[in-house]
Amino acid sequence: MKLAGCALCETEGGLLVFRGDKFRVIRAEEADFPAFYRLVWNDHVAEFSDLPVSERALCMEAVTLIEAVLRRQLQPTKVNLATLGNVVPHLHWHVIARFDWDSHFPAPVWGSAVRPSDEMALAQLRARLPALDMDIRQALAAMLATL
Amino acid sequence: MKLAGCALCETEGGLLVFRGDKFRVIRAEEADFPAFYRLVWNDHVAEFSDLPVSERALCMEAVTLIEAVLRRQLQPTKVNLATLGNVVPHLHWHVIARFDWDSHFPAPVWGSAVRPSDEMALAQLRARLPALDMDIRQALAAMLATL
Numbered sequence: 478m479k480l481a482g483c484a485l486c487e488t489e490g491g492l493l494v495f496r497g498d499k500f501r502v503i504r505a506e507e508a509d510f511p512a513f514y515r516l517v518w519n520d521h522v523a524e525f526s527d528l529p530v531s532e533r534a535l536c537m538e539a540v541t542l543i544e545a546v547l548r549r550q551l552q553p554t555k556v557n558l559a560t561l562g563n564v565v566p567h568l569h570w571h572v573i574a575r576f577d578w579d580s581h582f583p584a585p586v587w588g589s590a591v592r593p594s595d596e597m598a599l600a601q602l603r604a605r606l607p608a609l610d611m612d613i614r615q616a617l618a619a620m621l622a623t624l
Numbered sequence: 625m626k627l628a629g630c631a632l633c634e635t636e637g638g639l640l641v642f643r644g645d646k647f648r649v650i651r652a653e654e655a656d657f658p659a660f661y662r663l664v665w666n667d668h669v670a671e672f673s674d675l676p677v678s679e680r681a682l683c684m685e686a687v688t689l690i691e692a693v694l695r696r697q698l699q700p701t702k703v704n705l706a707t708l709g710n711v712v713p714h715l716h717w718h719v720i721a722r723f724d725w726d727s728h729f730p731a732p733v734w735g736s737a738v739r740p741s742d743e744m745a746l747a748q749l750r751a752r753l754p755a756l757d758m759d760i761r762q763a764l765a766a767m768l769a770t771l
Contacts, residue, residue: 524703526691537684544673555713556671559706563722563730566702575710583710587732 480521485567490517495614497621499535502543502613504606505571509594510586511602512551512574512609514543523566535624540570542620546612547574550605554582576602627668632714637664642761644768646682649690649760651753652718656741657733658749659698659721659756661690670713682771687717689767693759694721697752701729723749 479486491503494514505513516539522528528536544556553574560570575582578598580590626633638650641661652660663686669675675683691703700721707717722729725745727737 524691524695525705526688526695526703530685533684533688534681537680538677541673541680544671548671548673555708555710556673557706557708557710558672559704559708559732561702561704561706561732563702563704563732585706585708585710585732585734588734589736 478520480567483521483567484565485517485569486521490569491515492610494610495617497539497617499532500539502539502617504610507586509580509590509599510573510575511599511606512547512553513586514547514572514613516540516543516570516572518568522568523562525560525568527568536568536570538620539617540572542616543572543613546609546616547572550609550612551602557585625667627714630668630714631712632664632716633668637716638662639757641757642764644686644764646679647686649686649764651757654733656727656737656746657720657722658746658753659694659700660733661694661719661760663687663690663717663719665715669715670709672707672715674715683715683717685767686764687719689763690719690760693756693763694719697756697759698749704732 489503491505494504495502500516500518503515505515507513547553547556551574554577555575557573557575573586578595580592580594581588584591636650638652641651642649647663647665650662652662654660694700694703698721701724702722704720704722720733725742727739727741728735731738
């Protein structure tokens with residue numbers, strides 16, 4: 478089901494990393510947070526509790542798998558998971574690798590910066606994104622193949 | 625397992641609403657967001673993916689149940705779910721009923737206010753908290769009794 482005028486019904490919502498029947502994963506391309514992915518539910522549902530239990534489980538196992546790839550490849554200080562949807566009420570999960578050097582840490586990415594961006598650390602992180610995208614894509618495909 | 629010096633190992637972390645073997649639920653008592661609950665994992669684990677799959681499922685079904693009570697009782701504009709843990713890296717899930725009249729909507733609660741607090745609406749919401757706490761407590765107890 479699509480909703481006319483919904484940004485996540487009418488566009489991918491970012492750089493497409495993986496597309497499945499139920500959900501897709503995009504990279505958000507936020508300048509200060511390169512390792513920022515979003516799992517977007519394909520159907521237009523607003524709240525997590527709108528999904529039936531089997532789809533909630535699928536959704537969170539996919540979110541967990543993205544988190545696990547971020548941890549294994551990047552050893553972030555922390556991973557942040559969130560589904561807000563106040564602006565675009567179409568179910569999507571933010572999965573964000575956070576680092577103690579990033580511009581906002583330990584504040585949420587939605588708050589104010591607490592230090593200047595570390596352009597060298599950001600460039601090193603950006604260089605790893607193609608491999609990270611591929612690892613996420615392969616891990617999700619492998620997970621769905623076992624279902 | 626407890627970690628010395630961890631705020632969520634050494635304190636409940638808020639007004640206790642429900643205590644289970646694996647997790648507890650507290651109300652955060654944030655002045656501008658009265659219907660703000662946290663599910664706190666009892667053991668000290670940092671990341672969601674540190675839990676085994678059965679505990680991840682239990683955790684998210686409990687989070688979903690809190691969301692469902694908030695929706696049923698309050699008809700919020702949106703529910704926000706998040707696990708960040710940048711400041712206190714002990715697994716806890718924020719479950720927040722958001723309203724189009726609240727001080728930050730549609731920004732996340734961690735951002736800046738976009739309008740003054742609506743004290744009348746807040747007072748009406750606060751008056752409903754005892755019934756909300758009880759509904760959450762009973763729903764979680766009923767869920768755990770079926771496992």
